[in-house]
Amino acid sequence: MSHKQRGLLMVAIMLVSVMLISGCTQSLSQSPASTPTLIPTGLFVSPFPSVENPMEMIEEFAKATASAQTAAVSSGTPSTPIAVVTGTVLTPQTGETLTPGTPSTPTNAVPTTPVVVVTTVTPGGPTATPIPPGSIPASYTLMKGEFPYCIARRFNLNPDELLSLNGITDGGIFMPGLVLKIPQTGNPFPGTRALQTHPATYTVSSSDETVYGVACKYGDVDPAAIASTNGISVSAVLTTGQQVKIP
DSSP states (O other): OOHHHHHHHHHHHHHHHHHHHHHHHSOSSSOOOOOOOOOOOSSOSSOOOOTTOHHHHHHHHHHHHHHHHHHHHTTTOOOOOOOOOOSOOOOOOTTOOOOTTOOOOOTTOOOOOOOOOOOOOOOSSOOOOOOOTTOOOSEEEOOTTOOHHHHHHHTTOOHHHHHHHHTOOTTOOOOTTOEEEOOOSOOOOSSOOOSSOSSEEEEOOOTTOOHHHHHHHHSSOOHHHHHHHHTSOTTOOOOTTOEEEEO
């Protein structure tokens, strides 16, 4: 029993004692006026028990006092359980509405443009050197059927300068893909550049022949001019017996 409860119990005992003494000193010749006893509300729920059993009254008083203290601590209002929410609380910004189940879209999202990668496939073999008509390139890549003297006749070059500039000798075997440096001195080809008279018609004698090789047979003829005259590509495949017009 706490100190406060003991104090309340002593007060109750003294109150009961005073009531008992007062009842014994009253005159028997005159009955006391019946005055209803008002029971204070707020701290006690039920009236006092009968005074015939003082100890029971004291016990009930102590129980009621303890209940009153408990009620006073909690201010008489039942506690409300607090709901604990776990997770992340999303607070909508001004003018923003959050819809459950709908993924949000960033306002500063930048649409991506698909990048198309184009792969250029180059057929096997050397690539022809594009040459504008009447011009002399700084370099030239030999194609199938061509050789340095053929290039010297075609571009009106001094063959000795061409061989010397590239560190090669006449009469060697030259493979397609060899890159020749072209001399820019302006010294012309000595003698006649044409090997055969043209315009003419050439009959293809082997399936290994190319437009470049046919041009070399005539010396000073450009392969692009042969292709244009015959309406074919400069890299067209020639067939045995095919008639090719030479401009």
